[in-house]
Amino acid sequence: MKYGWSGGSGLSGFFTPEDFLLTHPPLKEDRTSDVVVIGGGLSGLLCAYELLKGGRSVCLCTSHTVGNGASRYGAGILCGDSGADLTRLRQTKGRDTAVSWYRLSSAGVEQVEHIVAEIGSKCDFRRRDVFYYTADGNPDSLREEYRWRRHVGTPCRWLDRDACTEAFSFPCSGGILSENCGAELNLVRFCRDLEQWILLHGGEIFEGTRVERIEGGTDGYLCRSGSHAISSDFVVDARGGEALKRSPHRGQRVTVFSIVTEPVASFAGWQDRCILKSRDSCTYLRTTPDHRIVFSGAVSSVLSSDGSVGGLDLSAACRGKYRTLEEELREMFFGIPRIRREFGFCQTVILPRGGLPSFGRDPRWKGLFYLYPFGEAGIASAAVGASWIARMVADPSVKSPVYLEESSSG
Numbered sequence: 243m244k245y246g247w248s249g250g251s252g253l254s255g256f257f258t259p260e261d262f263l264l265t266h267p268p269l270k271e272d273r274t275s276d277v278v279v280i281g282g283g284l285s286g287l288l289c290a291y292e293l294l295k296g297g298r299s300v301c302l303c304t305s306h307t308v309g310n311g312a313s314r315y316g317a318g319i320l321c322g323d324s325g326a327d328l329t330r331l332r333q334t335k336g337r338d339t340a341v342s343w344y345r346l347s348s349a350g351v352e353q354v355e356h357i358v359a360e361i362g363s364k365c366d367f368r369r370r371d372v373f374y375y376t377a378d379g380n381p382d383s384l385r386e387e388y389r390w391r392r393h394v395g396t397p398c399r400w401l402d403r404d405a406c407t408e409a410f411s412f413p414c415s416g417g418i419l420s421e422n423c424g425a426e427l428n429l430v431r432f433c434r435d436l437e438q439w440i441l442l443h444g445g446e447i448f449e450g451t452r453v454e455r456i457e458g459g460t461d462g463y464l465c466r467s468g469s470h471a472i473s474s475d476f477v478v479d480a481r482g483g484e485a486l487k488r489s490p491h492r493g494q495r496v497t498v499f500s501i502v503t504e505p506v507a508s509f510a511g512w513q514d515r516c517i518l519k520s521r522d523s524c525t526y527l528r529t530t531p532d533h534r535i536v537f538s539g540a541v542s543s544v545l546s547s548d549g550s551v552g553g554l555d556l557s558a559a560c561r562g563k564y565r566t567l568e569e570e571l572r573e574m575f576f577g578i579p580r581i582r583r584e585f586g587f588c589q590t591v592i593l594p595r596g597g598l599p600s601f602g603r604d605p606r607w608k609g610l611f612y613l614y615p616f617g618e619a620g621i622a623s624a625a626v627g628a629s630w631i632a633r634m635v636a637d638p639s640v641k642s643p644v645y646l647e648e649s650s651s652g
Protein backbone atom coordinates (compact mmCIF):
# COMPACT_ATOMS: atom_id res chain seq x y z
CA MET A 243 0.00 0.00 0.00
CA LYS A 244 1.56 3.25 -1.14
CA TYR A 245 -1.12 5.54 0.16
CA GLY A 246 0.22 8.14 2.54
CA TRP A 247 3.78 7.01 2.15
CA SER A 248 6.26 9.40 0.65
CA GLY A 249 9.20 7.01 0.60
CA GLY A 250 12.71 8.30 1.24
CA SER A 251 14.35 7.93 4.60
CA GLY A 252 11.12 7.15 6.39
CA LEU A 253 11.63 10.16 8.62
CA SER A 254 10.35 12.79 6.30
CA GLY A 255 7.67 10.53 4.87
CA PHE A 256 4.33 11.20 6.45
CA PHE A 257 3.38 7.74 7.57
CA THR A 258 3.81 4.15 6.54
CA PRO A 259 1.14 1.47 6.85
CA GLU A 260 3.32 -0.07 9.60
CA ASP A 261 2.81 3.06 11.68
CA PHE A 262 -0.76 1.99 12.21
CA LEU A 263 -0.48 -1.66 13.14
CA LEU A 264 -1.62 -2.47 16.67
CA THR A 265 1.46 -2.88 18.85
CA HIS A 266 0.00 -2.69 22.35
CA PRO A 267 -2.50 -5.15 23.79
CA PRO A 268 -6.01 -4.05 24.69
CA LEU A 269 -7.14 -3.81 28.30
CA LYS A 270 -7.59 -7.41 29.50
CA GLU A 271 -7.99 -6.98 33.25
CA ASP A 272 -9.10 -4.42 35.82
CA ARG A 273 -6.41 -1.88 36.69
CA THR A 274 -5.65 1.05 38.95
CA SER A 275 -3.72 4.17 38.04
CA ASP A 276 -3.39 7.79 39.16
CA VAL A 277 -4.66 9.05 35.81
CA VAL A 278 -6.48 7.53 32.84
CA VAL A 279 -5.93 9.36 29.57
CA ILE A 280 -8.60 8.62 26.96
CA GLY A 281 -7.32 9.01 23.40
CA GLY A 282 -3.95 8.21 21.86
CA GLY A 283 -3.72 11.13 19.44
CA LEU A 284 -1.30 13.99 19.97
CA SER A 285 -3.32 15.45 22.88
CA GLY A 286 -3.52 12.22 24.84
CA LEU A 287 0.17 11.48 24.28
CA LEU A 288 1.23 14.97 25.37
CA CYS A 289 -0.98 14.73 28.47
CA ALA A 290 0.54 11.36 29.35
CA TYR A 291 4.03 12.81 28.84
CA GLU A 292 3.36 15.83 31.09
CA LEU A 293 1.65 13.76 33.79
CA LEU A 294 4.44 11.18 33.90
CA LYS A 295 6.94 14.01 34.23
CA GLY A 296 4.87 15.23 37.18
CA GLY A 297 5.30 11.85 38.88
CA ARG A 298 1.82 10.40 38.22
CA SER A 299 1.17 6.87 37.04
CA VAL A 300 -0.69 6.92 33.74
CA CYS A 301 -2.77 4.46 31.70
CA LEU A 302 -3.56 5.63 28.19
CA CYS A 303 -6.48 3.94 26.40
CA THR A 304 -7.12 4.49 22.74
CA SER A 305 -9.75 2.93 20.51
CA HIS A 306 -7.44 2.22 17.55
CA THR A 307 -3.69 2.71 17.38
CA VAL A 308 -1.56 5.45 18.88
CA GLY A 309 -1.31 8.52 16.64
CA ASN A 310 -4.57 7.83 14.87
CA GLY A 311 -7.36 10.36 14.35
CA ALA A 312 -6.69 13.94 13.27
CA SER A 313 -3.07 13.46 14.34
CA ARG A 314 -2.58 11.05 11.45
CA TYR A 315 -3.49 13.67 8.85
CA GLY A 316 -2.06 16.87 10.28
CA ALA A 317 0.11 18.78 7.84
CA GLY A 318 2.67 19.40 10.58
CA ILE A 319 2.61 23.18 10.34
CA LEU A 320 3.03 25.39 13.38
CA CYS A 321 2.29 28.97 12.44
CA GLY A 322 3.15 30.54 15.76
CA ASP A 323 -0.13 32.42 15.77
CA SER A 324 -3.45 31.58 17.29
CA GLY A 325 -4.73 29.82 14.21
CA ALA A 326 -7.10 32.69 13.58
CA ASP A 327 -5.97 36.18 12.93
CA LEU A 328 -5.86 38.54 15.87
CA THR A 329 -8.12 41.12 14.25
CA ARG A 330 -10.88 38.58 13.64
CA LEU A 331 -10.38 36.96 17.04
CA ARG A 332 -10.66 40.35 18.73
CA GLN A 333 -13.98 40.97 17.01
CA THR A 334 -15.47 37.65 18.08
CA LYS A 335 -13.84 37.06 21.47
CA GLY A 336 -12.88 40.49 22.73
CA ARG A 337 -9.47 42.06 23.03
CA ASP A 338 -8.26 40.37 26.21
CA THR A 339 -9.11 36.81 25.18
CA ALA A 340 -7.68 37.39 21.71
CA VAL A 341 -4.37 38.75 22.98
CA SER A 342 -4.10 36.21 25.74
CA TRP A 343 -4.81 33.26 23.43
CA TYR A 344 -2.48 34.61 20.75
CA ARG A 345 0.43 34.82 23.22
CA LEU A 346 -0.33 31.43 24.66
CA SER A 347 -0.46 29.68 21.31
CA SER A 348 2.76 31.38 20.18
CA ALA A 349 4.39 30.01 23.33
CA GLY A 350 3.04 26.60 22.27
CA VAL A 351 5.54 26.46 19.42
CA GLU A 352 8.40 26.91 21.87
CA GLN A 353 6.86 24.25 24.08
CA VAL A 354 6.73 21.77 21.19
CA GLU A 355 10.35 22.59 20.31
CA HIS A 356 11.35 21.95 23.90
CA ILE A 357 9.53 18.59 24.04
CA VAL A 358 11.04 17.49 20.73
CA ALA A 359 14.52 18.19 22.13
CA GLU A 360 13.80 16.59 25.48
CA ILE A 361 12.51 13.29 24.09
CA GLY A 362 15.05 13.33 21.25
CA SER A 363 12.31 13.09 18.66
CA LYS A 364 13.35 12.50 15.06
CA CYS A 365 10.26 14.24 13.72
CA ASP A 366 12.23 16.69 11.56
CA PHE A 367 11.21 19.72 13.63
CA ARG A 368 12.48 22.89 11.95
CA ARG A 369 11.89 26.52 12.74
CA ARG A 370 10.57 28.55 9.82
CA ASP A 371 9.45 32.08 9.00
CA VAL A 372 5.73 32.35 8.37
CA PHE A 373 4.30 34.51 5.60
CA TYR A 374 0.65 35.46 6.08
CA TYR A 375 -0.48 37.11 2.88
CA THR A 376 -3.31 38.32 0.74
CA ALA A 377 -3.74 38.56 -3.01
CA ASP A 378 -6.66 40.92 -2.42
CA GLY A 379 -5.96 44.27 -4.13
CA ASN A 380 -6.64 46.08 -0.88
CA PRO A 381 -4.39 44.76 1.86
CA ASP A 382 -5.46 47.39 4.46
CA SER A 383 -7.22 44.91 6.73
CA LEU A 384 -4.06 42.81 6.81
CA ARG A 385 -2.10 45.93 7.74
CA GLU A 386 -4.31 46.27 10.78
CA GLU A 387 -3.44 42.68 11.66
CA TYR A 388 0.22 43.61 11.28
CA ARG A 389 -0.17 46.49 13.74
CA TRP A 390 -1.82 44.16 16.24
CA ARG A 391 0.91 41.58 15.92
CA ARG A 392 3.54 44.23 16.51
CA HIS A 393 1.51 45.42 19.50
CA VAL A 394 1.60 41.97 21.12
CA GLY A 395 5.33 41.70 20.47
CA THR A 396 5.51 39.33 17.46
CA PRO A 397 8.78 39.87 15.58
CA CYS A 398 7.42 40.56 12.11
CA ARG A 399 7.69 42.91 9.20
CA TRP A 400 5.35 44.14 6.50
CA LEU A 401 6.08 43.19 2.89
CA ASP A 402 4.50 45.51 0.34
CA ARG A 403 3.64 44.49 -3.20
CA ASP A 404 7.17 45.07 -4.54
CA ALA A 405 8.82 43.14 -1.73
CA CYS A 406 6.33 40.31 -2.26
CA THR A 407 7.12 40.19 -5.99
CA GLU A 408 10.79 39.86 -5.17
CA ALA A 409 10.25 37.11 -2.62
CA PHE A 410 7.51 34.99 -4.20
CA SER A 411 6.36 33.93 -7.64
CA PHE A 412 2.63 33.96 -6.88
CA PRO A 413 0.51 37.15 -6.82
CA CYS A 414 0.41 38.93 -3.51
CA SER A 415 -0.48 42.51 -2.69
CA GLY A 416 0.93 42.47 0.82
CA GLY A 417 1.72 40.27 3.76
CA ILE A 418 3.21 39.80 7.21
CA LEU A 419 6.52 37.99 7.47
CA SER A 420 6.89 36.64 10.99
CA GLU A 421 10.50 35.76 11.53
CA ASN A 422 11.32 32.35 12.93
CA CYS A 423 7.89 32.20 14.59
CA GLY A 424 6.68 29.03 12.94
CA ALA A 425 7.88 25.47 12.56
CA GLU A 426 7.23 22.26 10.69
CA LEU A 427 7.37 18.66 11.81
CA ASN A 428 6.23 15.17 10.96
CA LEU A 429 3.28 14.74 13.30
CA VAL A 430 3.02 10.94 13.07
CA ARG A 431 6.73 10.59 13.87
CA PHE A 432 6.34 13.00 16.83
CA CYS A 433 3.44 10.90 18.17
CA ARG A 434 5.47 7.70 17.77
CA ASP A 435 8.44 9.20 19.65
CA LEU A 436 6.15 10.40 22.45
CA GLU A 437 4.77 6.88 22.66
CA GLN A 438 8.29 5.45 23.12
CA TRP A 439 9.09 8.03 25.79
CA ILE A 440 5.88 7.21 27.65
CA LEU A 441 6.67 3.49 27.67
CA LEU A 442 10.24 4.11 28.79
CA HIS A 443 8.99 6.21 31.69
CA GLY A 444 6.53 3.68 33.03
CA GLY A 445 3.34 4.71 31.26
CA GLU A 446 0.98 1.98 30.06
CA ILE A 447 -0.75 2.05 26.70
CA PHE A 448 -3.81 0.02 25.73
CA GLU A 449 -4.66 0.07 22.04
CA GLY A 450 -7.94 -1.20 20.66
CA THR A 451 -9.49 -0.06 23.94
CA ARG A 452 -12.47 2.19 23.55
CA VAL A 453 -13.59 3.77 26.81
CA GLU A 454 -17.35 3.48 26.69
CA ARG A 455 -18.25 4.95 30.03
CA ILE A 456 -16.78 7.07 32.80
CA GLU A 457 -18.29 6.63 36.23
CA GLY A 458 -17.53 9.17 38.92
CA GLY A 459 -17.73 8.96 42.66
CA THR A 460 -16.22 10.40 45.80
CA ASP A 461 -13.34 7.95 45.58
CA GLY A 462 -12.35 8.74 42.02
CA TYR A 463 -13.35 7.44 38.63
CA LEU A 464 -13.93 4.20 36.78
CA CYS A 465 -13.27 4.11 33.02
CA ARG A 466 -15.05 1.14 31.50
CA SER A 467 -14.12 -0.66 28.33
CA GLY A 468 -15.89 -3.93 27.57
CA SER A 469 -15.89 -6.09 30.67
CA HIS A 470 -12.89 -4.32 32.28
CA ALA A 471 -12.33 -1.03 34.05
CA ILE A 472 -9.50 1.17 35.26
CA SER A 473 -9.98 3.04 38.52
CA SER A 474 -8.18 6.34 38.91
CA ASP A 475 -8.10 9.65 40.76
CA PHE A 476 -8.14 11.66 37.53
CA VAL A 477 -9.34 11.23 33.97
CA VAL A 478 -8.26 13.22 30.92
CA ASP A 479 -10.63 13.17 27.97
CA ALA A 480 -8.58 13.64 24.79
CA ARG A 481 -10.91 11.91 22.35
CA GLY A 482 -10.49 14.45 19.55
CA GLY A 483 -13.34 14.73 17.05
CA GLU A 484 -15.25 11.95 18.80
CA ALA A 485 -15.86 14.25 21.73
CA LEU A 486 -17.46 16.88 19.53
CA LYS A 487 -19.85 14.51 17.80
CA ARG A 488 -22.47 14.87 20.50
CA SER A 489 -21.32 18.17 21.93
CA PRO A 490 -23.56 21.26 21.92
CA HIS A 491 -20.46 23.14 20.72
CA ARG A 492 -20.31 21.12 17.56
CA GLY A 493 -20.12 23.35 14.49
CA GLN A 494 -19.60 22.78 10.81
CA ARG A 495 -18.44 19.46 9.38
CA VAL A 496 -15.84 19.84 6.64
CA THR A 497 -13.29 17.79 4.77
CA VAL A 498 -9.72 19.06 4.53
CA PHE A 499 -7.63 17.95 1.54
CA SER A 500 -3.85 17.85 1.34
CA ILE A 501 -1.31 16.80 -1.26
CA VAL A 502 2.36 15.95 -0.97
CA THR A 503 4.54 16.28 -4.08
CA GLU A 504 7.47 14.26 -5.25
CA PRO A 505 10.81 15.91 -4.37
CA VAL A 506 11.33 19.06 -6.44
CA ALA A 507 14.61 20.29 -7.92
CA SER A 508 14.44 23.83 -6.48
CA PHE A 509 12.24 26.21 -4.56
CA ALA A 510 12.35 29.07 -7.06
CA GLY A 511 9.91 31.83 -6.14
CA TRP A 512 9.65 30.70 -2.52
CA GLN A 513 11.78 32.80 -0.17
CA ASP A 514 13.52 30.74 2.49
CA ARG A 515 10.96 27.92 2.15
CA CYS A 516 8.88 29.76 4.73
CA ILE A 517 5.46 28.52 5.78
CA LEU A 518 2.80 30.14 3.64
CA LYS A 519 -0.66 30.92 4.89
CA SER A 520 -3.22 32.72 2.77
CA ARG A 521 -5.75 35.05 4.36
CA ASP A 522 -8.08 34.75 1.39
CA SER A 523 -8.50 30.99 1.39
CA CYS A 524 -7.91 28.35 3.98
CA THR A 525 -4.60 27.12 2.54
CA TYR A 526 -1.22 26.29 4.02
CA LEU A 527 2.03 25.32 2.38
CA ARG A 528 5.28 23.99 3.66
CA THR A 529 8.27 22.04 2.38
CA THR A 530 9.84 18.88 3.79
CA PRO A 531 13.52 18.14 4.47
CA ASP A 532 13.53 15.83 1.44
CA HIS A 533 12.38 18.68 -0.85
CA ARG A 534 8.70 17.98 -1.16
CA ILE A 535 5.84 20.45 -0.98
CA VAL A 536 2.90 19.90 1.36
CA PHE A 537 -0.17 21.84 0.30
CA SER A 538 -3.07 21.59 2.69
CA GLY A 539 -6.46 23.03 3.22
CA ALA A 540 -8.84 22.82 0.28
CA VAL A 541 -11.74 22.76 2.68
CA SER A 542 -14.94 21.40 1.22
CA SER A 543 -18.28 20.04 2.20
CA VAL A 544 -17.42 16.73 0.47
CA LEU A 545 -17.55 14.16 3.25
CA SER A 546 -15.87 10.79 3.59
CA SER A 547 -18.01 8.15 1.89
CA ASP A 548 -19.11 6.71 5.22
CA GLY A 549 -19.63 10.21 6.65
CA SER A 550 -17.18 9.40 9.42
CA VAL A 551 -14.71 11.67 11.09
CA GLY A 552 -11.21 10.75 10.06
CA GLY A 553 -12.03 8.59 7.07
CA LEU A 554 -9.81 8.24 4.06
CA ASP A 555 -11.42 8.58 0.70
CA LEU A 556 -10.12 7.88 -2.76
CA SER A 557 -13.37 8.61 -4.56
CA ALA A 558 -13.52 10.60 -7.78
CA ALA A 559 -14.56 13.73 -5.85
CA CYS A 560 -11.38 13.53 -3.77
CA ARG A 561 -9.15 12.88 -6.75
CA GLY A 562 -10.64 15.98 -8.38
CA LYS A 563 -9.72 18.04 -5.32
CA TYR A 564 -6.14 16.72 -5.33
CA ARG A 565 -5.84 17.58 -9.01
CA THR A 566 -7.07 21.14 -8.36
CA LEU A 567 -4.49 21.57 -5.60
CA GLU A 568 -1.75 20.28 -7.87
CA GLU A 569 -2.72 22.70 -10.64
CA GLU A 570 -2.92 25.60 -8.21
CA LEU A 571 0.55 24.75 -6.94
CA ARG A 572 2.01 24.71 -10.45
CA GLU A 573 0.48 28.13 -11.09
CA MET A 574 1.84 29.58 -7.87
CA PHE A 575 5.35 28.23 -8.43
CA PHE A 576 5.74 28.30 -12.21
CA GLY A 577 9.52 28.62 -11.72
CA ILE A 578 9.78 25.19 -10.08
CA PRO A 579 10.15 22.50 -12.74
CA ARG A 580 8.03 19.34 -12.71
CA ILE A 581 5.78 19.69 -9.70
CA ARG A 582 4.09 16.29 -9.41
CA ARG A 583 1.76 15.10 -6.70
CA GLU A 584 2.92 11.85 -5.09
CA PHE A 585 -0.12 11.33 -2.90
CA GLY A 586 -3.08 13.08 -1.38
CA PHE A 587 -5.09 12.56 1.77
CA CYS A 588 -8.16 14.02 3.33
CA GLN A 589 -10.01 14.00 6.57
CA THR A 590 -13.49 14.94 7.62
CA VAL A 591 -13.47 17.02 10.76
CA ILE A 592 -16.05 18.66 12.97
CA LEU A 593 -15.13 22.21 13.86
CA PRO A 594 -16.14 23.65 17.21
CA ARG A 595 -18.70 26.43 16.95
CA GLY A 596 -16.56 29.10 18.58
CA GLY A 597 -13.54 28.29 16.41
CA LEU A 598 -11.14 27.98 19.31
CA PRO A 599 -9.73 24.93 21.03
CA SER A 600 -10.67 24.26 24.59
CA PHE A 601 -9.13 22.67 27.62
CA GLY A 602 -9.91 22.70 31.28
CA ARG A 603 -11.56 21.02 34.23
CA ASP A 604 -15.05 19.62 33.96
CA PRO A 605 -17.40 21.92 35.93
CA ARG A 606 -19.16 19.01 37.62
CA TRP A 607 -16.44 16.42 38.15
CA LYS A 608 -13.34 18.14 39.44
CA GLY A 609 -11.00 15.25 38.63
CA LEU A 610 -12.11 15.10 35.00
CA PHE A 611 -10.24 17.22 32.45
CA TYR A 612 -10.75 17.72 28.76
CA LEU A 613 -8.42 18.74 25.94
CA TYR A 614 -9.86 19.42 22.48
CA PRO A 615 -7.25 21.27 20.44
CA PHE A 616 -9.08 21.72 17.15
CA GLY A 617 -8.22 24.00 14.33
CA GLU A 618 -5.21 25.44 12.69
CA ALA A 619 -3.15 25.77 15.84
CA GLY A 620 -3.99 22.22 16.91
CA ILE A 621 -0.43 21.09 17.59
CA ALA A 622 0.60 24.14 19.61
CA SER A 623 -2.67 24.20 21.56
CA ALA A 624 -2.35 20.49 22.39
CA ALA A 625 1.06 21.25 23.94
CA VAL A 626 -0.24 24.27 25.85
CA GLY A 627 -3.35 22.42 27.02
CA ALA A 628 -1.44 19.32 28.15
CA SER A 629 0.96 21.29 30.31
CA TRP A 630 -1.91 23.20 31.94
CA ILE A 631 -3.80 20.00 32.63
CA ALA A 632 -0.72 18.57 34.36
CA ARG A 633 -0.57 21.72 36.50
CA MET A 634 -4.28 21.51 37.31
CA VAL A 635 -3.91 17.85 38.31
CA ALA A 636 -1.01 18.79 40.59
CA ASP A 637 -2.81 21.75 42.16
CA PRO A 638 -6.64 21.94 42.42
CA SER A 639 -6.52 25.73 42.80
CA VAL A 640 -5.02 26.19 39.30
CA LYS A 641 -7.53 27.22 36.63
CA SER A 642 -7.08 27.14 32.85
CA PRO A 643 -5.50 30.41 31.73
CA VAL A 644 -8.08 31.51 29.20
CA TYR A 645 -11.69 30.64 29.27
CA LEU A 646 -11.69 29.53 25.67
CA GLU A 647 -14.96 27.79 25.09
CA GLU A 648 -17.57 26.90 27.63
CA SER A 649 -17.23 23.17 27.36
CA SER A 650 -17.41 20.00 29.29
CA SER A 651 -16.73 16.41 28.59
CA GLY A 652 -19.75 14.84 26.88
Ligand SMILES: Cc1cc2nc3c(=O)[nH]c(=O)nc-3n(C[C@H](O)[C@H](O)[C@H](O)COP(=O)(O)OP(=O)(O)OC[C@H]3O[C@@H](n4cnc5c(N)ncnc54)[C@H](O)[C@@H]3O)c2cc1C
Pocket residue numbers: 280281282283284285286303304305306307308309310311312313314315316317318319320451452453454480481482483484485498499500538588589591613614615616617618619620621622624
Ligand atom coordinates in the same frame (compact mmCIF):
# COMPACT_ATOMS: atom_id res chain seq x y z
C1 LIG B 1 -6.30 17.47 7.66
C2 LIG B 1 -5.80 18.14 8.90
C3 LIG B 1 -4.66 18.92 8.85
C4 LIG B 1 -4.19 19.53 10.02
N1 LIG B 1 -3.05 20.25 9.95
C5 LIG B 1 -2.59 20.84 11.07
C6 LIG B 1 -1.40 21.60 11.02
O1 LIG B 1 -0.74 21.70 9.99
N2 LIG B 1 -0.98 22.21 12.16
C7 LIG B 1 -1.68 22.12 13.33
O2 LIG B 1 -1.25 22.71 14.33
N3 LIG B 1 -2.80 21.38 13.42
C8 LIG B 1 -3.26 20.75 12.32
N4 LIG B 1 -4.39 19.99 12.39
C9 LIG B 1 -5.02 19.82 13.70
C10 LIG B 1 -4.27 18.78 14.53
O3 LIG B 1 -3.89 17.70 13.70
C11 LIG B 1 -5.21 18.29 15.63
O4 LIG B 1 -5.65 19.40 16.39
C12 LIG B 1 -4.52 17.32 16.59
O5 LIG B 1 -3.85 16.31 15.90
C13 LIG B 1 -5.63 16.74 17.46
O6 LIG B 1 -5.10 15.70 18.23
P1 LIG B 1 -6.07 14.97 19.27
O7 LIG B 1 -5.23 14.01 19.99
O8 LIG B 1 -6.82 15.95 20.06
O9 LIG B 1 -7.15 14.22 18.39
P2 LIG B 1 -6.96 12.92 17.50
O10 LIG B 1 -5.67 12.93 16.81
O11 LIG B 1 -8.20 12.84 16.66
O12 LIG B 1 -6.93 11.73 18.54
C14 LIG B 1 -8.03 11.31 19.29
C15 LIG B 1 -7.86 9.83 19.58
O13 LIG B 1 -8.84 9.44 20.52
C16 LIG B 1 -9.29 8.14 20.18
N5 LIG B 1 -10.62 7.96 20.78
C17 LIG B 1 -11.78 8.57 20.44
N6 LIG B 1 -12.77 8.16 21.25
C18 LIG B 1 -12.22 7.29 22.12
C19 LIG B 1 -12.74 6.53 23.21
N7 LIG B 1 -14.01 6.58 23.56
N8 LIG B 1 -11.90 5.71 23.90
C20 LIG B 1 -10.58 5.62 23.56
N9 LIG B 1 -10.04 6.33 22.53
C21 LIG B 1 -10.85 7.15 21.83
C22 LIG B 1 -9.29 8.15 18.66
O14 LIG B 1 -9.21 6.83 18.14
C23 LIG B 1 -8.04 8.96 18.35
O15 LIG B 1 -6.91 8.14 18.21
C24 LIG B 1 -4.88 19.36 11.25
C25 LIG B 1 -6.02 18.56 11.30
C26 LIG B 1 -6.47 17.95 10.14
C27 LIG B 1 -7.67 17.09 10.24
